[in-house]
Amino acid sequence: MFGYSMVQMVRSNAHKLDWPLRENVLQLYKPFKWTPCFLHNFFEKKVKNRKKMSVIIEFEEGCHESGFHSTGQVLSKEKRCTIKKQFQTINCCSAEVTPSALHMLLSQCRDIRKIYLNREVKALLDTATESSHAKEVTRNGTVLTGKGVTVAVIDTGIYHHPDLEGRIIGFADFVNQKTEPYDDNGHGTHCAGDIASSGASSSGKYQGPAPEADLIGVKVLNKSGSGTLADIIEGVEWCIQYNKEHTKNPIRIISMSLGGDALKYDKETDDPLVKAVEEAWNEGIVVCVAAGNSGPEAQTISSPGVSEKVITVGAYDDNDTASNEDDTVASFSSRGPTVYGKEKPDILAPGVDIVSLRSPRSYLDKLQKSNRVGSLYFSLSGTSMATPICAGIAALILQQNPQLSPDEVKTLIRQSPDQWTNEDPNIYGAGAVNAENAVPKE
Incomplete structure (x- = not known):
């Protein structure tokens, strides 16, 4: 041979x-x-x-x-x-x-x-707003809703759901090159709702942390939830270029509920996906990425979640209650250290049985009919769901103080927990995110 x-x-x-x-x-x-x-x-x-x-x-x-x-x-x-x-x-x-x-x-x-x-990259699948204390966070007499903050969801697309009415302000499709928003998988729509659902169709029951944030759908994953490194990199680069052309209303946050196995290179930034998300971070965009669903084994953080810069989000189970007393870390949530020996994840957010927006007739909608909640909602689990919830909380922080840098937003999120703060950081990160604590008081 x-x-x-x-x-x-x-x-x-x-x-x-x-x-x-x-x-x-x-x-x-x-x-x-x-x-x-x-x-x-x-x-x-x-x-x-x-x-x-x-x-x-x-x-x-x-x-x-x-x-x-x-x-x-x-x-x-x-x-x-x-x-x-x-x-x-x-x-x-x-x-x-x-x-x-x-x-x-x-x-x-x-x-x-x-x-x-x-290589192939996939969507990371295996009560939430209340358990992360993100409902009705009030500062200076104003209830924060993410208004004026734009979040890009790099995923399978976004369906025109009534709970997002008038707030999908942009769409880029690197799979089928369509111009109007759509989601033939359903994962991206669920994630968009985890960030910014108004809950209008459920009398506010299934509302995201940032119900007035604007959204941009960046479709890089196909109908079955798969894409390639090049697709994802192109999506991230598009966001960076978008900000150069839209300086008055730029993308402030990228939510990425996707990833692939982390390969060990000489250093993290030799990983093309890590290089891409860190370039976005350096350009002033807060990047929230999923830790992965390969737990409970150690050293299972996926790429680009191995990046030291970005906010890597693990998942916990809130057991469908607003109380923190019965919360447990999700068994599937990927654990650190990374393949480079660094502590991860950064934070945990709710990620088990999360009810969010349904994309009718999409791949997941047909595959998992039992997950439908009424006619407009859908239940899914994964660090995929935890990540956009964290992104929604970041939107509240940036609404309160638009001048904050990505590093400052990350610090506020990591300093917010009052639960699991002294546990193993390679399982719990800094603890369970708490929006009330994360948003600056002044």
Whole structure:
């Protein structure tokens, strides 16, 4: 096996290929075990030139333009290869390449730092407003509702639900390129309601923490709740660009209830997803991401939740009561430390049997009919639900003080708990989020 040219290429360029991509290339040779030796050269040539792989190419610092240009030149000479998207904010591009083209890129383009497999990323699935003390938080005689704060939900889309009437102010679709808001999965709509449902259709019963916040739907996951690294990065980059074009009413918060297995690179920021969300954070956007649903085992925090900068949210079970006395951490909530040995999650929020908005005839709506609550609502569990609840609380904080930086918002959220404050931080984080404590008094 080690005599094959692609295997030799992987071994000599291991430092420039992430582990899933190396494995992907090597797996191409698995059928050769059962192929007569005299046919190996013939089949290797076919594999090298015909098998397509979706990748993300990262360039050396300061070499984006030259790297992008040289990559384009190499791929233009290769059949079945193309550059898909350019991500200038994180110094990357996405492309479809054959193993042969991959070899040419590594041998001819000096500006390439690393090449990653464009892996799959999924939506993270397995009373809430009251238990997080986010109902009727009042400051200076005003009940805070998230009014004037825009939250982007990077997910499966948002359905035009009556409880969001007039507050879906933008929509971007990187899956089907549609222009009007929709949600063919249902996960994104539920998350949007966890942030900003007015509860109008339930007399306020199923109201989110920020019932007057504005929403932007960024669809990066398909009907079944799956997407790729490139899709997610494109969605985050779109949010950053949106703010450059909408300075008067920018996106203040990104809620991301999605993730993939965290691979251990030399450092966190070598992870393309981490790099993307930290760029948004550096641009002044508070980013709330799900810890993952792979608990109760340790070291199961997903990516991009392993980022030290962003707010990584785990889930607890409020047992459908407003009292904290019967609350327990959700068994599925991912635990730290991260694969880099850092403490996570940052905070816990309600995430079990959360009733929020239903997207009729969507994938989840058809798959889990028993989860319907009346005709307009739906019950789901996961750190996916905890994350937007935390994002809604961040909206209250920013309504009260729009000048706060993402770091300051994170500090306020982490200082808010009065429950589980002295427990294992790799299970409980700083404790259970408390909106009443998180929003500054002045």
